[in-house]
Amino acid sequence: MRARILLLIGLLSACSTSDKPENLIPEDKMITLLEEVHVAENQVNNLHMGSADSSLVVYKGLEKEIFKKYSIDTAIYHASFKYYVARPEQFKAMYEKVVKDLEAKNERYLKKQRTSKPDTTKKPI
Template sequence: MNKTVWIVSVILLFSCTSNPVSKPKNLLDEDTMVAIMYDVAVLQAASANAPDQLHQKGIDAKNFIYKKYKIDSATYHQNSRYYAGDVKHYKKMYKKVLERLEQTPTTKQ
């Protein structure tokens, strides 16, 4: 019985916090993170539709993001985890990304 109360208490504690993931030391602001998410989405789409194009132009998607935003992989992953920890807020961020993608003109081959 005591073990059950402890487990329920822990579940309630984590469900009441707005974000169970601790804030990274190098927290990127929301607008920057949305911009990164947008660029990642564009690069993933390019990679899926024409994987050789990125390679031929010498573009490595991960390094492109790191260089453009002057971050390292740890900063990127810590911020991704942090923002994804608040699902409702993360969904709003992705909505911004989708709106931006819809506004982006497409080029026909």
């Protein structure tokens, strides 16, 4: 995953120079948005819908809800994304935080799953 992110950063930064957008999403909020967008992508991938069109429709619905939750629109998100991508060192640091946060959330989820499973080794009295 990290290799794909670094490749994406390299490719996008090589062809993009972006001035600071008027409504730039602050870095901490952008990190949170990126985390939620990746969670939404993962949710759609786990649905195994079989059709790219159907998956895209579901993803766009989830994305719309994320943007609504944070009171932003697609244009602001894409302009902010383009701005940060044009600054590879900053974007790399942001994505390292995204990955770290997602890994921590995953670990908490797995820990919760392990502790919530009933103990099947005990025999009833």
